[in-house]
Amino acid sequence: MRIIVNGDTREVAASVxxxxxxxxxxxxxxxxxxxxxxxxxxxxxxxxxxxxxxxxEILAPMQGG
Amino acid sequence: MDFYGFTPRSRLFLGTAQYPSPAVxxxxxxxxxxxxxxxxLRREAGRLGGGQDFWALIRSxxxxxxxxxxxxxxxxxxxxxxxxxxEVFGTPWIxxxxxxxxxxxxxxxxxxxxxxxILCAEGFEVFPYMTEDLVVAERLVEAGxxxxxxxxxxxxxxxxxxxxxxxxxxxxxxPDVPLVVDAGIGLPSxxxxxMELGYDAVLLNTAVAKAGDPAAMAAAFxxxxxxxxxxxxxxxxxxxxxxxxxxxxxxxxxxG
Numbered sequence: 001m002r003i004i005v006n007g008d009t010r011e012v013a014a015s016v017x018x019x020x021x022x023x024x025x026x027x028x029x030x031x032x033x034x035x036x037x038x039x040x041x042x043x044x045x046x047x048x049x050x051x052x053x054x055x056x057e058i059l060a061p062m063q064g065g
Numbered sequence: 066m067d068f069y070g071f072t073p074r075s076r077l078f079l080g081t082a083q084y085p086s087p088a089v090x091x092x093x094x095x096x097x098x099x100x101x102x103x104x105x106l107r108r109e110a111g112r113l114g115g116g117q118d119f120w121a122l123i124r125s126x127x128x129x130x131x132x133x134x135x136x137x138x139x140x141x142x143x144x145x146x147x148x149x150x151x152e153v154f155g156t157p158w159i160x161x162x163x164x165x166x167x168x169x170x171x172x173x174x175x176x177x178x179x180x181x182x183i184l185c186a187e188g189f190e191v192f193p194y195m196t197e198d199l200v201v202a203e204r205l206v207e208a209g210x211x212x213x214x215x216x217x218x219x220x221x222x223x224x225x226x227x228x229x230x231x232x233x234x235x236x237x238x239x240p241d242v243p244l245v246v247d248a249g250i251g252l253p254s255x256x257x258x259x260m261e262l263g264y265d266a267v268l269l270n271t272a273v274a275k276a277g278d279p280a281a282m283a284a285a286f287x288x289x290x291x292x293x294x295x296x297x298x299x300x301x302x303x304x305x306x307x308x309x310x311x312x313x314x315x316x317x318x319x320x321g
Contacts, residue, residue, distance in 0.1 A: 006108040030120055031109050032149035037141065039148040057108065059149055060116025061123065063090075064105025064133045065080030065220070065270035 004055045017048035021058070031060045066265045068212055068243055069158065069190040071129065073100045076260065077290045078131065078245065079283065080270025087122050089279050094126050097283035103131045103160055103268065106150050131192060133160040138173070140180045147184055159184060160214070160247075160268075162194045170220045174201040178208055185209025194247055197231035199238055206242060213239065214247035214268065217259060221271045223251025226258055236263045253282075253289030260293025261301065 002009055005024060014020040017033065017040060033040045034057040040048050050056070066072055078101040084090040094102060104123060109116045123130060132150035137143035140163060147159045163180055165173025172195050181191050185208055193205050197215040205213060215235060218224035226232060227249065236244060246259040247268040256267045267290055276282035 006110075026109070029109065029114070029117055030153060031116075032106065032153045034145055034149060037145060039145050039152075041152055059106040059146075059153070060109030060114055061120035061153060062105050062107035062116050063080075063082035063084075063119060064103050064135055065082045 001050065001052050003050055003053065006056070006058055012050070015050055016046060017050055017056075018045035020050055020056070021045065024058075026058060029060065031058050033058055066243060068101075068192075068266075073129070073266070075099045075101075075287060075290070076266040076294055077256070077287050078103065078266055078268040079273060080268070081119075081123065082270055083274035084279055087119070090274075091122060091126065092280040093273055093283040094128065096280040097273075097287040099128065099283075099287070101129045101131055102126070103133050103270070104154065105133050105135050106146060106153060129158075130154050130156060131158050131160050132156065133194075134162045134180075136164065137162060138164050140176045140183070143176070143180045144183050147180075147189060148187075151189065157188055157190045158192065159189050160192045160194060172196055172216070174198060177201070178204045181205055181210055182208040192245070192247075197228055197235050199235060202235060202239060202242075206239070212243045212245065214245040216248040217246045217255065218249025220248045222249055223272055224249055225251055225255035226262075229258070229262065232259070232264070233262050253285045256286055257289040257293035257296070260290055261296050263297050266290075 002011055012020045012023050014023050036055050075098050077097055077099050079099045080103045081090055132154045134143040134146040137146055143163045163173045163176040165171050177193055181193050184191050191210045192212045192214050193210050194214050195201055202213050218227045243265045245266045245268050246264050250256050250269040251272050259267050273279050273283045
């Protein structure tokens with residue numbers, strides 16, 4: 001399945017968000033996620049099903065003013 | 066001075082962006098003795114992305130974080146970013162920015178009020194980045210904001226307080242709402258001027274991060290903020306147009 005991860009097209013085998021995150025290398029990372037512009041809390045990742053073409057945003061703490 | 070139940074020791078809030086290195090950021094935070102810093106959320110490039118190290122550094126500083134919604138141009142973007150920030154940073158605090166104009170980074174005050182209403186209803190403690198407009202301020206307070214953050218000048222310009230009259234009016238109109246001048250501060254004298262107006266705190270980033278010696282500048286700002294606050298509390302004299310001798314006239318010798 002092809003999804004858009006932080007603006008880049010990626011191929012993932014997992015269809016559940018929590019597994020897709022692990023597959024993409026974010027298993028232990030402190031990140032927040034949104035699918036198709038809607039926030040998905042950590043607790044909901046295991047039951048969030050991804051579909052082909054979904055847009056996934058993975059955000060992390062960064063410097064800010 | 067009460068920011069949603071939190072009383073910081075320092076009235077200087079510091080941004081964490083644009084420093085030459087993480088070590089310089091750390092030295093600056095320590096030199097200024099600040100206990101509130103702003104942070105943001107950005108796309109993370111994998112498990113070893115820079116965000117993880119940055120977050121570890123901030124946590125090691127023992128400061129309170131104020132996440133922002135910088136770069137958001139719509140209510141939807143700002144609300145979603147705030148929701149994501151609350152989870153990652155573990156705080157209900159949010160510096161709410163809804164940008165309306167690219168050249169000035171001027172807040173879209175209509176979107177700001179709308180986003181503030183949504184976020185306050187969701188239990189966020191909103192620090193709205195706003196213009197110094199009294200009516201907007203009223204609407205934000207009605208929306209549930211218990212702190213207001215008017216700009217001094219556009220972000221990153223270092224121009225200081227563009228509209229001292231408007232800032233003074235805002236202070237007079239909201240004597241009991243904590244007010245923070247956020248953005249546009251370039252020099253410690255600007256920060257002192259904001260504090261002399263009776264503002265509760267000053268939030269700045271570029272003026273320290275882009276200084277030749279950021280840690281030294283952070284210390285300078287800390288002292289300016291303290292001096293300005295002390296001056297406000299001490300009750301400044303009224304300015305006057307005509308000169309008035311400070312040395313007693315009575316008893317002056319006739320020598321010429």
